[in-house]
Amino acid sequence: MDCKRLERYLSRYLEGELEREQKDKVEEHLACCPSCAGKLKKLEAITAILRRLKPVQPRGDLAALLSEKVQREIGYW
Ligand SMILES: [Zn+2]
Numbered sequence: 791m792d793c794k795r796l797e798r799y800l801s802r803y804l805e806g807e808l809e810r811e812q813k814d815k816v817e818e819h820l821a822c823c824p825s826c827a828g829k830l831k832k833l834e835a836i837t838a839i840l841r842r843l844k845p846v847q848p849r850g851d852l853a854a855l856l857s858e859k860v861q862r863e864i865g866y867w
Contacts, residue, residue, distance in 0.1 A: 791815045796826050
C-alpha cells in the first residue's frame with residue numbers, strides 16, 4: 791500500500807470500519823512510514839475534537855467546515 795492509498799483508508803481506519811485485511815495493510819504501512827503515522831496522529835486528534843463538539847454543537851455546518859478544511863490541509867502535506 792502506498793501513501794496516497796493509505797490516506798483514503800485512514801479515516802475509516804480510525805472509525806474501525808476497515809476489513810481485517812485492509813486494517814492489517816494500514817498498520818503495516820504505518821509501522822514503516824513515519825509520515826503517515828504522523829498523519830494518523832493528527833487525524834486522531836482532530837476526530838477527538840470533532841467528537842467532543844458534536845453533542846453540544848447544534849450547527850452541523852461547523853463540523854463539516856472544519857473537516858473540509860482539515861482534509862484540504864492534509865491533502866497539501
Ligand atoms: Zn506512508
